[in-house]
Amino acid sequence: MKKKSIQGASLAAVLAGVLLQAPAWAADREADAAADSGEIIVTAQKRAEPLQKVPVSAAVVSGITLQKQGVASIQDAVQHVPAVYVSQAGPANLLFIRGVGSGDNNPLFEQSVATFVDGIYRGRSRSTQSSFLDIERVEVLKGPQSVYFGNNSIAGVFNIATKNPGDHWEGYVRGLYNFNFDNATIEGAVGGPVTDTLGIRVAGLVQRGDGWLLDKSSGIHIPRVRNYAGRVTLLWKPTDRLSVNLKAHAERGRQKGGLAAKLTNCPPLPIFTNVNFGCTAAIAAGDDTRPNYVRSQNPDQGIDFDAQSAISTISYEADPFTLTSVTGYYHHKYNLKLDVDAASPDLANFTVPERFSQFSQEFRVASNGTGPFDYMFGAYYEHDKLRGQIYANYGLFTPILPNLVPPLAPYLPFGQADDFRQVSDIYGLFASVVVRPTDKLDITLAARQSWVDKHFGINQYFGMATQPFGPIVPLPAALAPVAAAVGKQLGLGVAGYRAENRSDAHFSPSITIGYDFTPDIRGYAKYVNGFKAGGYNGLEHTGLPGTLSFGPEYVDSYEVGLKTQWFNRRLTFNIAAFRSDFEGLQQSAIGTNGVQGGIFPVVRNAKGARSQGIETDMAWRVNEHWNTSLSLTWLDSKFTDFKNAGGSPTDIALGHPTIDLSGKRGRYAPELSGNFNVEYMFDLGQSLQVKLRPEAMFTTRYNISPNNDPLLWQEGFVKLGATVSVANPSQGWEFSVIGKNLTDRRIMNFEAGSNGSYIIGTEEPWSISAQLRYDF
Numbered sequence: 001m002k003k004k005s006i007q008g009a010s011l012a013a014v015l016a017g018v019l020l021q022a023p024a025w026a027a028d029r030e031a032d033a034a035a036d037s038g039e040i041i042v043t044a045q046k047r048a049e050p051l052q053k054v055p056v057s058a059a060v061v062s063g064i065t066l067q068k069q070g071v072a073s074i075q076d077a078v079q080h081v082p083a084v085y086v087s088q089a090g091p092a093n094l095l096f097i098r099g100v101g102s103g104d105n106n107p108l109f110e111q112s113v114a115t116f117v118d119g120i121y122r123g124r125s126r127s128t129q130s131s132f133l134d135i136e137r138v139e140v141l142k143g144p145q146s147v148y149f150g151n152n153s154i155a156g157v158f159n160i161a162t163k164n165p166g167d168h169w170e171g172y173v174r175g176l177y178n179f180n181f182d183n184a185t186i187e188g189a190v191g192g193p194v195t196d197t198l199g200i201r202v203a204g205l206v207q208r209g210d211g212w213l214l215d216k217s218s219g220i221h222i223p224r225v226r227n228y229a230g231r232v233t234l235l236w237k238p239t240d241r242l243s244v245n246l247k248a249h250a251e252r253g254r255q256k257g258g259l260a261a262k263l264t265n266c267p268p269l270p271i272f273t274n275v276n277f278g279c280t281a282a283i284a285a286g287d288d289t290r291p292n293y294v295r296s297q298n299p300d301q302g303i304d305f306d307a308q309s310a311i312s313t314i315s316y317e318a319d320p321f322t323l324t325s326v327t328g329y330y331h332h333k334y335n336l337k338l339d340v341d342a343a344s345p346d347l348a349n350f351t352v353p354e355r356f357s358q359f360s361q362e363f364r365v366a367s368n369g370t371g372p373f374d375y376m377f378g379a380y381y382e383h384d385k386l387r388g389q390i391y392a393n394y395g396l397f398t399p400i401l402p403n404l405v406p407p408l409a410p411y412l413p414f415g416q417a418d419d420f421r422q423v424s425d426i427y428g429l430f431a432s433v434v435v436r437p438t439d440k441l442d443i444t445l446a447a448r449q450s451w452v453d454k455h456f457g458i459n460q461y462f463g464m465a466t467q468p469f470g471p472i473v474p475l476p477a478a479l480a481p482v483a484a485a486v487g488k489q490l491g492l493g494v495a496g497y498r499a500e501n502r503s504d505a506h507f508s509p510s511i512t513i514g515y516d517f518t519p520d521i522r523g524y525a526k527y528v529n530g531f532k533a534g535g536y537n538g539l540e541h542t543g544l545p546g547t548l549s550f551g552p553e554y555v556d557s558y559e560v561g562l563k564t565q566w567f568n569r570r571l572t573f574n575i576a577a578f579r580s581d582f583e584g585l586q587q588s589a590i591g592t593n594g595v596q597g598g599i600f601p602v603v604r605n606a607k608g609a610r611s612q613g614i615e616t617d618m619a620w621r622v623n624e625h626w627n628t629s630l631s632l633t634w635l636d637s638k639f640t641d642f643k644n645a646g647g648s649p650t651d652i653a654l655g656h657p658t659i660d661l662s663g664k665r666g667r668y669a670p671e672l673s674g675n676f677n678v679e680y681m682f683d684l685g686q687s688l689q690v691k692l693r694p695e696a697m698f699t700t701r702y703n704i705s706p707n708n709d710p711l712l713w714q715e716g717f718v719k720l721g722a723t724v725s726v727a728n729p730s731q732g733w734e735f736s737v738i739g740k741n742l743t744d745r746r747i748m749n750f751e752a753g754s755n756g757s758y759i760i761g762t763e764e765p766w767s768i769s770a771q772l773r774y775d776f
Helices: 006-016 062-069 125-129 280-282 406-411 477-489 649-653
Strands: 058-062 084-087 092-098 113-117 120-122 135-142 156-162 169-177 182-192 196-208 214-215 218-223 223-237 243-258 261-264 301-316 321-339 349-367 373-394 414-435 442-465 472-474 496-518 521-532 555-564 572-581 585-593 599-606 608-622 626-641 673-682 688-699 717-729 732-742 750-752 757-762 765-773
Touching: 058 062, 062 135, 062 765, 084 750, 092 113, 092 125, 120 321, 120 349, 125 301, 125 321, 125 373, 196 349, 218 223, 261 280, 280 757, 373 472, 406 477, 414 472, 414 477, 442 477
Parallel strands: 113 156
Antiparallel strands: 058 135, 084 092, 113 120, 135 156, 169 182, 169 765, 182 196, 196 223, 214 218, 223 243, 243 301, 261 757, 301 321, 321 349, 349 373, 373 414, 414 442, 442 472, 442 496, 496 521, 521 555, 555 572, 572 608, 585 599, 608 626, 626 673, 673 688, 688 717, 717 732, 732 765, 750 757
8 A cells, every 4th residue: 555644735725824723622612611701611630620721631522512513423523633533343442542542452451541421431442332412512631531530541531421401491402314324313302490409301312324335245335223312310409519410321222234344455465375265255256345335245244232321420518528429330232243254255254242231439529619728539439240252153164174074064154152251340549639839830649549350251162153143052062172173273272261360459640730820821730640450351262371361551641731812712722742651551462372373362561652742722713703723733652662562464474473563653643633623603684693614634644453554554634524504593493514524535444454354444435414403
């Protein structure tokens, strides 16, 4: 693949006319305002604070802005945030900030980018399948957030807040239709006071429609979705001091066609001799392997996702402090059916179900004042149960096994199962103290002590795949040793049961110094130490000692920043420089047990990695008609010491399953990325308002593989979008036409490769949607 960076002329066109850089989501100030002053309010430090006063580099967007742009998920929401990537993938989904994430090659990874919804941690990557419903705001907090959000937030946090009942009855309903994908969404909410002390809010969402990738085997455009979600929120304030917030949420998602991915980069290089898999099999079958939106794969692929949650937040103001209790229960059931050879012949199918449940409890005590001394301290407990399986149906061995091993002939297709369970207990104590020696200077000392205990067991066996997608039936006991020997010779690894326990503990300190040069200019400098516990490899098939578990991650992070507002706060300009030094970054790699053909996913801790750069953002309210904003990130993210990294398929074919990635850039780490938008509003007649909002997202090239595969560079691009809206504020309606990816760039977002063949997932191509919203 030819290497090419972003065109200078295109970048110049995007940047022309702007003085400074700005946040991707700062334009809709009126929607983002959560206080009478119009300031953006966040809870990045477990307090409601103005964003301009919080010492963190962040991007914040309101729920109404998300709706106006037709955003339906966290994956869509962060597409225009520089150096932030979220995507569906195979064994796990992808979440990256500043070139750091946990990858998608292991189903047991906790995510280095943590997700919180209404204060409750969602550590499994599959929770990103959730649809956005009645969102108040999304905060993207960059860099380690260990003290306030726990041990698994070593790279950053997605902090999502949903709406609560207000002090008067109000609501909305919106309908969106995507013409290109024949996809429709209806969402609505209503809430208000039932009595003087009790409020309620009810919200619901239905989404049905097709996707953008034609699957010739099933005859439909995928991903074909059927999503349903609902939430009920109760807010009880029996006194001025006591507040009880209860939320119950449930959703059901069905996605036909599985992942929006296809086989590309065909034919494979001549060094790959496997003639019955991936590209070779697809070409022989006449499949479309061109880089387009047409594929031929096994039918009946899909993704099922069901989730339920219940959250109780109780707050009591007892001068001079506030007591807060946050109790959460979350459960999801997920199942992925995936054609891993990505060709029309029935060669290899994986079924990847997952069940996860979590209970958490947090208590906090926080001072109420802003005097010379402020404090917060608390305790946290979490109990998780995870059960997952990986069922592999190896139809490619059916023609050869009856002659090689006749006793197995009645039990074909040959299948393999990984059945694992993990129980985790997480304990934490945290505290922060703010000292203000003067009215301009503040010093924050904070720390968190974490303890993580994990109990893991995995049963691996070979058996009969009775259906293309589904469980593997164990063979009769007499044949189990035969199947284990055959699986080992076929390069499929070992069978048997293994179990381990591990405990990790760490103390994470931080110090922040803030200084108010003027009421509108604030500088800060901070140091944060972060930690993520070790874990287990749910794909461990080598059987070698010491390979089932992997060690923890650590980070020392430094950041200096300046947050400023000018011209009566019409212009906001922020800049931050950061550097994070990681030790033990958990990375997927390739291992072998010495058996012919035995190449297996393993997890290794990279000895050293560094993410550093500069982020700037600007929002300028030029006048009552014009708003503009731009954000820009320069990023240098690379491994500083990773001599035992896993090789690419080409490296492995050349006899190098282990390579040295020291000095190489990390995954999803473009050197330069940003977002620019302009908003122009004007009146049409006496009752109508028109809003025009063009937007451009731009990036230089970046690699999407965990091993810097030279065939998997996403070239630099400029992606354009635009929204045109007509509204009648007095009647409460707004009609919008939303254009996305108008330059129709084919953008890779995840990959899976073996034997020279690559399955590539892509973002949505260009589309036009129409949306009607009514507020009441």
